[in-house]
Amino acid sequence: MEAYLDNSATTPCYEEVRDIVVKTMMVDYGNPSAMHNKGVEAEQYIKQATKVIAATMKVQEKEIFFTSGGTESNNWALIGAAMANKRAGMHLITTAIEHPAISEPMSYLEDQGFRVTRLPVDRQGVISLEDLKAAITEDTILVSTMYVNNEIGSVQPITEIGKLVHEVNPKIIYHVDAIQAYEKYRILPKKMNIDMMSVSSHKIHGPKGVGFLYINSKIKCNPLILGGGQQLGMRSGTDNVPGIAGFGEAVRIGYENLDEKVAKIRNLREYFVNELEKMEDVTVHGMKDNQGAPHIVNAAFLGVRSEVLLHTLEEKEIYISAGSACSTHKRSKSPTLTAIGASAEELESSVRFSFSEWTTKEQLDYCLDTIRQVLPMLRRYARH
Amino acid sequence: MEENKMFKAFLIKYGEIGIKGKNRHLFEDALVKQIRHSLRRAEGTFEVTKEQGRIYVNCVGEYDYDETVESLQRVFGIVGICPVVILEDEGFDKLAEDVISYMNMVYPDKNKTFKVHARRARKNYPKQSMEINCDLGEKILDAFPEMKVDVHKPEILLQVEIRSRIYVYSEIIPGPGGMPVGTNGKAMLLLSGGIDSPVAGYMIAKRGVKIDAVYFHAPPYTSERAKQKVIDLAKIVSRYSGPIYLHIVNFTDIQLYIHEKCPHEELTIIMRRYMMKIAEHFAKETDCLGLITGESIGQVASQTMQSLAATDEVCTLPVYRPVIGFDKQEIVDISEKIDTYETSILPYEDCCTIFVAKHPVTKPNLNIIKRSELKLAEKIDEMVEEAIRTTEMMVVKED
Numbered sequence: 001m002e003a004y005l006d007n008s009a010t011t012p013c014y015e016e017v018r019d020i021v022v023k024t025m026m027v028d029y030g031n032p033s034a035m036h037n038k039g040v041e042a043e044q045y046i047k048q049a050t051k052v053i054a055a056t057m058k059v060q061e062k063e064i065f066f067t068s069g070g071t072e073s074n075n076w077a078l079i080g081a082a083m084a085n086k087r088a089g090m091h092l093i094t095t096a097i098e099h100p101a102i103s104e105p106m107s108y109l110e111d112q113g114f115r116v117t118r119l120p121v122d123r124q125g126v127i128s129l130e131d132l133k134a135a136i137t138e139d140t141i142l143v144s145t146m147y148v149n150n151e152i153g154s155v156q157p158i159t160e161i162g163k164l165v166h167e168v169n170p171k172i173i174y175h176v177d178a179i180q181a182y183e184k185y186r187i188l189p190k191k192m193n194i195d196m197m198s199v200s201s202h203k204i205h206g207p208k209g210v211g212f213l214y215i216n217s218k219i220k221c222n223p224l225i226l227g228g229g230q231q232l233g234m235r236s237g238t239d240n241v242p243g244i245a246g247f248g249e250a251v252r253i254g255y256e257n258l259d260e261k262v263a264k265i266r267n268l269r270e271y272f273v274n275e276l277e278k279m280e281d282v283t284v285h286g287m288k289d290n291q292g293a294p295h296i297v298n299a300a301f302l303g304v305r306s307e308v309l310l311h312t313l314e315e316k317e318i319y320i321s322a323g324s325a326c327s328t329h330k331r332s333k334s335p336t337l338t339a340i341g342a343s344a345e346e347l348e349s350s351v352r353f354s355f356s357e358w359t360t361k362e363q364l365d366y367c368l369d370t371i372r373q374v375l376p377m378l379r380r381y382a383r384h
Numbered sequence: 385m386e387e388n389k390m391f392k393a394f395l396i397k398y399g400e401i402g403i404k405g406k407n408r409h410l411f412e413d414a415l416v417k418q419i420r421h422s423l424r425r426a427e428g429t430f431e432v433t434k435e436q437g438r439i440y441v442n443c444v445g446e447y448d449y450d451e452t453v454e455s456l457q458r459v460f461g462i463v464g465i466c467p468v469v470i471l472e473d474e475g476f477d478k479l480a481e482d483v484i485s486y487m488n489m490v491y492p493d494k495n496k497t498f499k500v501h502a503r504r505a506r507k508n509y510p511k512q513s514m515e516i517n518c519d520l521g522e523k524i525l526d527a528f529p530e531m532k533v534d535v536h537k538p539e540i541l542l543q544v545e546i547r548s549r550i551y552v553y554s555e556i557i558p559g560p561g562g563m564p565v566g567t568n569g570k571a572m573l574l575l576s577g578g579i580d581s582p583v584a585g586y587m588i589a590k591r592g593v594k595i596d597a598v599y600f601h602a603p604p605y606t607s608e609r610a611k612q613k614v615i616d617l618a619k620i621v622s623r624y625s626g627p628i629y630l631h632i633v634n635f636t637d638i639q640l641y642i643h644e645k646c647p648h649e650e651l652t653i654i655m656r657r658y659m660m661k662i663a664e665h666f667a668k669e670t671d672c673l674g675l676i677t678g679e680s681i682g683q684v685a686s687q688t689m690q691s692l693a694a695t696d697e698v699c700t701l702p703v704y705r706p707v708i709g710f711d712k713q714e715i716v717d718i719s720e721k722i723d724t725y726e727t728s729i730l731p732y733e734d735c736c737t738i739f740v741a742k743h744p745v746t747k748p749n750l751n752i753i754k755r756s757e758l759k760l761a762e763k764i765d766e767m768v769e770e771a772i773r774t775t776e777m778m779v780v781k782e783d
Binding site for chain 2: 314
């Protein structure tokens with residue numbers, strides 16, 4: 001049996017997504033900027049995708065901008081908003097557990113003269129609203145927090161954060177990295193005081209290389225990529241029609257029976273965590289009582305190095321992640337696990353399982369059985 | 385560069401192999417073969433000829449100058465590469481004219497000393513070598529008054545060879561030196577994925593030795609990516625050495641068995657001894673005349689003089705350690721030069737770094753090690769046989 005439990009790294013595409021990608025490559029392959037019919041046809045796919053996506057969040061279609069993916073959306077949101085608003089202030093606030101696609105641009109902005117406050121998190125990976133309130137100054141122009149943490153699945157109190165930020169100063173821009181949260185939570189930016197939001201397609205059964213940034217039409221944000229003036233001049237470059245069409249199709253299918261799908265994943269998670277907690281010397285990180293994201297489980301199998309467990313499971317066609325997949329090539333300590341105060345031993349032995357709507361109980365049982373079987377052997381050969 | 389288009393041939397200079405007495409033609413033939421092999425990567429058609437103790441690469445039609453030079457610079461045995469302009473013999477005045485325009489093109493800064501050195505392979509040329517030297521020198525001085533003649537230490541030594549056509553050259557691009565691969569037998573390289581072993585393989589290959597390699601893989605403790613990294617390193621070394629037969633040994637069971645039965649501080653030494661045994665098995669099976677490792681004295685616990693002696697003791701073939709006296713930085717310098725460094729530093733675990741004891745023995749006593757190994761007696765021979773039997777073999781060469 002194959003058990004792909006690395007859905008936070010990426011997901012397989014829906015068949016319908018494949019079909020529309022092929023069609024926009026082979027049949028309706030026009031450039032939407034072209035004046036002839038071929039261009040007009042292709043443009044329809046983009047309009048359709050925009051419409052579907054805007055509807056899921058109840059925002060205007062002109063507030064959706066397509067990008068090359070989550071990393072670009074995050075870079076653009078931070079750098080574009082900071083540069084456009086720097087005369088109002090030079091202070092930015094974020095958290096200590098952000099994905100590198102946030103923390104790296106933040107460091108870049110720091111080099112450009114901005115001041116950055118990185119809020120600490122508790123053992124469950126959540127910031128405190130008091131800390132946030134205390135951090136906001138007259139100079140603050142932007143607050144950026146992730147919705148769901150990609151490593152341990154902790155969930156920030158987005159509604160409360162948005163409310164607090166705009167109560168203190170309605171001009172502060174609130175950006176949310178929702179790459180692990182979109183289609184796991186119903187996110188309504190206008191109600192939740194979210195001004196900008198980043199989403200990636202391939203985490204929700206869409207193609208790789210495409211994402212979007214929602215930008216509230218009332219805020220100021222500079223473009224990051226200049227050129228032919230596509231997408232209202234905010235994001236130049238020939239429209240990625242296959243990617244955007246596929247993304248739109250993935251969102252359409254994903255939102256069908258969304259609540260049921262999420263409930264199913266959440267139940268599986270609860271079962272999986274309970275079984276893990278029955279094992280000896282296993283720590284499950286993140287929020288207690290299944291309060292975290294429905295699809296992410298991070299656990300330390302003490303005495304077994306994470307890569308070793310990963311490769312052992314790989315031999316049984318079980319695919320998990322050690323550290324977050326986007327940064328596996330660096331052998332560095334996980335910033336999230338460090339921030340929640342995990343011990344050195346836990347840091348070395350933590351792995352992530354992440355589920356999708358296609359994950360089954362049989363797969364989880366197969367994974368659990370395999371772990372129970374290999375743990376004693378792996379622990380016998382620990383480094384002394 | 386545009387002016388490189390005027391070069392239609394390369395004269396290959398080879399130092400050391402010119403003095404090998406009666407074997408000389410063997411070395412030259414090997415060098416010609418290696419040059420032809422290496423040039424397959426460069427865009428263009430080339431004729432490699434051996435005549436009167438010189439090797440010429442003639443470029444037929446259009447070719448890529450940079451790629452050609454780069455390919456030649458990887459051929460062991462080449463000391464220098466001279467880009468040559470070939471002229472039709474249309475009388476001495478035309479020759480002088482062409483030589484002047486050559487000098488003008490190659491040396492934009494004329495404030496230099498020079499000497500003309502002519503050779504007449506075709507003896508019916510109307511002028512003698514000395515006359516050509518004097519007359520051409522005069523013409524050049526007339527054309528470029530800033531230039532001066534220096535017959536003892538010229539900055540530019542302009543070579544003019546009168547053959548059926550006339551060959552003119554003056555620049556020498558350095559080659560890698562060494563001897564053509566295939567002229568000095570074959571050896572088995574223990575390739576780990578680190579910085580040192582690819583350098584060691586390169587250095588031995590440079591002396592004309594053909595290289596095969598063995599890598600010890602320990603899944604799930606080492607990943608597929610670690611294995612791919614070793615294959616990639618072998619591929620880079622093969623640019624210089626030619627195709628490498630890479631043996632990939634699954635070493636996990638042996639490693640775990642040693643870990644279980646022997647004192648942990650002796651683990652690395654005992655493991656290295658079994659690696660050497662297995663490597664030697666493949667070496668003998670494929671007619672290798674020695675083993676190669678990337679060890680350097682004292683670099684890590686398993687590379688002290690005592691440890692090296694303890695690992696050597698299991699081998700009957702000589703073990704060559706070309707970087708034995710090098711500091712780490714010196715090895716890094718070579719790995720950067722041969723382009724293996726970037727790959728070597730990719731962060732995947734290799735076999736030697738897993739299970740390493742916190743305080744491994746640095747001065748192993750051979751008797752104690754052998755006594756520890758007795759604890760393996762029950763299963764180890766069988767496991768070594770199994771590892772040899774299940775070894776995966778692949779030919780690694782440039783794509």
